Amino acid sequence: xxxxxxxxxxxxxxxxxxxxxxxxxxxxxxxxxxxxxxxxxxxxxxxxxxxxxxxxxxxxxxxxxxxxxxxxxxxxxxxxxxxxxxxxxxxxxxxxxxxxxxxxxxxxxxxxxxxxxxxxxxxxxxxxxxxxxxxxxxxxxxxxxxxxxxxxxxxxxxxxxxxxxxxxxxxxxxxxxxxxxxx
Amino acid sequence: xxxxxxxxxxxxxxxxxxxxxxxxxxxxxxxxxxxxxxxxxxxxxxxxxxxxxxxxxxxxxxxxxxxxxxxxxxxxxxxxxxxxxxxxxxxxxxxxxxxxxxxxxxxxxx
Numbered sequence: 001x002x003x004x005x006x007x008x009x010x011x012x013x014x015x016x017x018x019x020x021x022x023x024x025x026x027x028x029x030x031x032x033x034x035x036x037x038x039x040x041x042x043x044x045x046x047x048x049x050x051x052x053x054x055x056x057x058x059x060x061x062x063x064x065x066x067x068x069x070x071x072x073x074x075x076x077x078x079x080x081x082x083x084x085x086x087x088x089x090x091x092x093x094x095x096x097x098x099x100x101x102x103x104x105x106x107x108x109x110x111x112x113x114x115x116x117x118x119x120x121x122x123x124x125x126x127x128x129x130x131x132x133x134x135x136x137x138x139x140x141x142x143x144x145x146x147x148x149x150x151x152x153x154x155x156x157x158x159x160x161x162x163x164x165x166x167x168x169x170x171x172x173x174x175x176x177x178x179x180x181x182x183x
Numbered sequence: 184x185x186x187x188x189x190x191x192x193x194x195x196x197x198x199x200x201x202x203x204x205x206x207x208x209x210x211x212x213x214x215x216x217x218x219x220x221x222x223x224x225x226x227x228x229x230x231x232x233x234x235x236x237x238x239x240x241x242x243x244x245x246x247x248x249x250x251x252x253x254x255x256x257x258x259x260x261x262x263x264x265x266x267x268x269x270x271x272x273x274x275x276x277x278x279x280x281x282x283x284x285x286x287x288x289x290x291x292x293x
Contacts, residue, residue, distance in 0.1 A: 012213070014213065016211075016218055017211070018211045018212060018213045018218060019210040019211055019212060019221065019229070020212045020213070020225075021212075021213045022213075022214070027214075027215050028214055028215070029214070029215065030213035030214060030215075030216070031215075031216055032215060032216035034215065070228075072228055072231075084251075087251070087253065087254060087255045087258075088255030088256060088257060088258075090250055098232075098235070099232075165232075167232065167236050168233070168236070170210075170211070
């Protein structure tokens with residue numbers, strides 16, 4: 001394969017509302033691909049779009065998975081900048097929480113959310129797992145927002161997927177695709 | 184205000200009521216192309232997540248609501264400029280009133 005190619009390794013679309021999905025994660029993943037992030041690629045790219053919640057103001061929070069199970073330890077750090085169409089921007093950051101935050105979404109168009117995450121060091125058991133995130137969406141007002149930032153699971157361990165889980169109610173719909181960036 | 188322990192107890196009750204075995208709609212995970220109800224361990228985690236979420240909302244929700252309700256810094260500076268031009272650099276000014284309105288609408292819990 002050509003160097004620099006994007007190789008799709010997992011893909012999943014929610015057809016019935018669920019509280020959690022896992023992209024990657026091997027046989028615990030939501031699709032039938034059974035793909036676990038490993039050292040086949042140095043960098044993985046997770047893309048999602050049209051993510052809607054079943055309740056206004058609910059959010060799809062994020063955790064990384066270890067052997068297919070979400071790491072729920074309080075070892076997640078993050079820093080983000082949020083830009084809004086109606087009020088400029090503000091910064092957000094957390095240390096040692098048990099999830100990575102996501103902005104609240106809505107239930108109907110245009111309140112969906114779309115984003116791209118670059119995943120680094122996931123397969124390296126000697127390093128922390130990092131992710132950059134860029135996303136955009138709209139609140140139910142609607143006010144459009146964009147977020148860019150970084151997530152880190154500060155545990156030197158191998159991680160093999162990404163879980164999205166609803167902080168309340170369900171994730172109504174969403175489309176996810178995971179790509180490996182060919183070496 | 185409720186303690187985390189009290190909110191955990193309330194979360195346990197709420198999550199228990201969601202289980203299909205108790206007549207609820209259930210919480211569902213998508214695993215290996217199959218939609219299945221949460222396992223006991225996942226329900227336990229849902230209780231912890233809900234309790235932590237409710238506690239965070241109780242303690243910090245007002246602050247986030249204020250943050251989202253304030254005008255942009257640029258607009259606030261413009262208000263301040265016009266207040267000072269009008270000799271209203273005190274509580275009669277529009278900037279003060281706009282900030283107070285947001286704080287009053289999103290009170291810090293006692």
